[in-house]
Amino acid sequence: MQLPICPPPGVASLQSHCRRLSVLTLATFSLLAGTGRLLADDISWNAALDGLWSDAANWSSDPALPGVADTVTIAATTGADPYTVTFGTGTPADETLTANVTNVILGNASTGAPRATLHLKGGTLIADVGTAPVGGNGTAPLAMTNADLVVDAGATLLLRSGPNNGTNAFRGLNLNGNATVTINGTLKAHPSGATSGTAGGGLLMMGAASQTNTVIIGQGAIADFGYTYIGASGSSATASNHVTVDGGELKVRSLELGRAGADNTLTVKNGGVFISGGSGSTIGGGTGGNGTGELIVGGLDGNGQMTGGTVTLTNSSNSLGTNGSSTGGSATGIITMKAGTLTSTGGFILGGAGNNVAGNRTTGIINIEGGILTMSTATSARNVILAQAQNSTGEINITGGTMSITRAAGDHSLILAPAYTDASSTGTATINLSGGTLNVDKLVSQTVAGTIYFTGGLFTMKQATVSNGKAFTVGNGTDAATLRLLTGTGSGDHTFADGLVVSTNARLEGAGRIGTGLASVHGTLAASGVLEFADGLTLFDGSTIDLNDSSGSLFISGGDLTIANGATINIRLTDFTAGNPVTLFSISGSVAAADLSGVNFLFNGVATTGSWSGADFLITATAIPEPSTVAFVLGGLTLLASLGVRRRR
Numbered sequence: 001m002q003l004p005i006c007p008p009p010g011v012a013s014l015q016s017h018c019r020r021l022s023v024l025t026l027a028t029f030s031l032l033a034g035t036g037r038l039l040a041d042d043i044s045w046n047a048a049l050d051g052l053w054s055d056a057a058n059w060s061s062d063p064a065l066p067g068v069a070d071t072v073t074i075a076a077t078t079g080a081d082p083y084t085v086t087f088g089t090g091t092p093a094d095e096t097l098t099a100n101v102t103n104v105i106l107g108n109a110s111t112g113a114p115r116a117t118l119h120l121k122g123g124t125l126i127a128d129v130g131t132a133p134v135g136g137n138g139t140a141p142l143a144m145t146n147a148d149l150v151v152d153a154g155a156t157l158l159l160r161s162g163p164n165n166g167t168n169a170f171r172g173l174n175l176n177g178n179a180t181v182t183i184n185g186t187l188k189a190h191p192s193g194a195t196s197g198t199a200g201g202g203l204l205m206m207g208a209a210s211q212t213n214t215v216i217i218g219q220g221a222i223a224d225f226g227y228t229y230i231g232a233s234g235s236s237a238t239a240s241n242h243v244t245v246d247g248g249e250l251k252v253r254s255l256e257l258g259r260a261g262a263d264n265t266l267t268v269k270n271g272g273v274f275i276s277g278g279s280g281s282t283i284g285g286g287t288g289g290n291g292t293g294e295l296i297v298g299g300l301d302g303n304g305q306m307t308g309g310t311v312t313l314t315n316s317s318n319s320l321g322t323n324g325s326s327t328g329g330s331a332t333g334i335i336t337m338k339a340g341t342l343t344s345t346g347g348f349i350l351g352g353a354g355n356n357v358a359g360n361r362t363t364g365i366i367n368i369e370g371g372i373l374t375m376s377t378a379t380s381a382r383n384v385i386l387a388q389a390q391n392s393t394g395e396i397n398i399t400g401g402t403m404s405i406t407r408a409a410g411d412h413s414l415i416l417a418p419a420y421t422d423a424s425s426t427g428t429a430t431i432n433l434s435g436g437t438l439n440v441d442k443l444v445s446q447t448v449a450g451t452i453y454f455t456g457g458l459f460t461m462k463q464a465t466v467s468n469g470k471a472f473t474v475g476n477g478t479d480a481a482t483l484r485l486l487t488g489t490g491s492g493d494h495t496f497a498d499g500l501v502v503s504t505n506a507r508l509e510g511a512g513r514i515g516t517g518l519a520s521v522h523g524t525l526a527a528s529g530v531l532e533f534a535d536g537l538t539l540f541d542g543s544t545i546d547l548n549d550s551s552g553s554l555f556i557s558g559g560d561l562t563i564a565n566g567a568t569i570n571i572r573l574t575d576f577t578a579g580n581p582v583t584l585f586s587i588s589g590s591v592a593a594a595d596l597s598g599v600n601f602l603f604n605g606v607a608t609t610g611s612w613s614g615a616d617f618l619i620t621a622t623a624i625p626e627p628s629t630v631a632f633v634l635g636g637l638t639l640l641a642s643l644g645v646r647r648r649r
Contacts, residue, residue: 048079094122107147177207258293268309285331298338308340352388410490416450475506527552
């Protein structure tokens with residue numbers, strides 16, 4: 001720094017004033033910049049050697065340290081070994097340690113360049129690129145290539161850019177290939193000059209196909225970003241990008257996961273928390289994007305134990321697999337639940353949200369293996385749409401855990417393939433429920449492109465409209481499967497236009513009205529309220545009517561009640577008075593009283609008889625005989641013991 005020019009010796013008063021001005025100028029600049037330099041500089045780390053940030057000899061600015069207006073470059077081009085720049089000491093002295101720069105460039109992409117590491121052990125490092133026009137600021141406070149960033153517990157890194165409500169052009173932390181970030185302390189992107197708020201400055205991860213970027217947010221760590229792109233777009237931006245919230249907290253203003261590249265993941269496990277707000281989340285693709293992204297909730301900890309995470313999506317809509325490019329392309333978005341919870345205030349679009357170009361095969365998939373995905377906190381009706389576009393694919397696979405498309409108002413909807421028009425539409429919407437639970441307020445499948453494979457687990461609904469050219473089949477005849485119809489706010493008639501089939505080992509229970517569609521039961525009927533069949537009910541040999549819920553009743557208001565002669569119908573009821581009649585069915589005046597004299601009714605395993613009494617078909621509640629009585633009647637003690645044991649199972 002050059003001091004003011006002083007007058008020649010002999011002019012004592014002016015010399016004294018000059019000395020005071022020189023000291024004041026130097027002190028003022030040191031206070032403002034902390035560097036001893038008036039002008040902004042590009043400051044470089046001297047060599048590929050380990051060293052302390054606080055040692056001026058390590059910098060090209062020696063004897064001064066990098067200051068508030070400087071661009072800091074830690075990117076040696078030569079050197080045999082990786083090297084580490086250490087900020088702070090990890091001791092209580094770091095509590096008062098603060099350094100300010102404009103931006104940091106960490107690492108060098110040149111072939112043979114040594115890997116650089118910036119290790120924050122304590123204190124606070126601030127990189128602030130300043131405010132920018134509304135159009136954005138492409139300069140990142142921290143850009144990394146072939147480098148590592150480590151933020152220890154107790155250390156803080158603040159990355160600042162743009163105005164308070166900047167657009168998605170603002171950057172915070174850029175990972176441009178082979179970059180790794182490990183956060184055990186605090187890393188936040190804020191508006192320029194501010195200490196809080198959600199700026200546009202966010203997380204940008206991209207690179208070439210052979211490169212990988214990784215971010216790990218450990219126990220107790222906090223990471224806060226604005227617009228976040230994990231797998232950003234670009235002609236060569238197909239790197240693998242992975243973010244793991246491993247016990248810490250990650251909060252972003254909005255999320256794009258997998259706009260480009262086939263391997264982009266965000267995993268939340270080990271008690272980690274992820275919160276996304278703003279206008280919405282896009283997983284897989286985006287405008288003009290054709291990448292793949294997967295959000296994974298739950299995962300193994302260091303001991304190989306499955307752990308959960310907590311994900312909150314506070315926006316109006318979430319897109320899985322979308323591409324708005326007029327030239328086509330494909331994109332795949334996946335959510336996989338393993339353990340923990342995902343709560344969304346918005347709906348989900350699985351496949352679509354773009355043009356209908358045949359080559360634009362967008363795919364959205366939700367896999368529920370464990371944990372809970374719920375939309376119960378939404379403040380208005382939301383939809384989960386599978387295959388929104390004509391040529392897209394939407395899929396829900398549930399093998400365990402729970403997915404709930406419900407709220408108290410009863411007006412959420414699960415909609416399958418609404419854009420299908422004719423054979424030119426190649427899109428498909430599929431639900432595979434083989435275990436776990438799927439709860440919906442309203443199920444809508446009205447095109448042939450929608451298919452529901454319900455082979456096991458529990459499916460609950462308040463209203464169904466299924467007219468996709470296929471019978472709605474519950475179970476596969478082997479695995480336990482239950483369809484539960486619910487009443488209450490938002491409920492309505494159920495339409496199964498091509499029939500409702502309850503397979504052996506499957507169960508239809510609950511209350512409500514099946515307005516359209518013949519119900520064919522090979523398994524079990526169990527009403528918890530009035531279960532009404534307005535288009536007929538057929539019971540097959542070996543089916544069961546479970547009457548253990550005393551409030552339940554079966555009402556046939558239309559069609560026919562059909563049970564074949566010679567068929568055996570099992571009736572279960574544990575709380576009864578022997579000899580009293582029990583109502584099995586009720587019919588309306590328009591339904592003929594079927595001749596059931598040839599049907600074999602077994603009441604808790606014991607043969608009984610039934611007859612019509614007006615609109616009700618009654619059977620006689622029969623107690624299980626004592627073994628001695630059975631022995632007397634059947635005349636064989638050995639045979640008696642066998643029958644007695646069998647009936648009591």
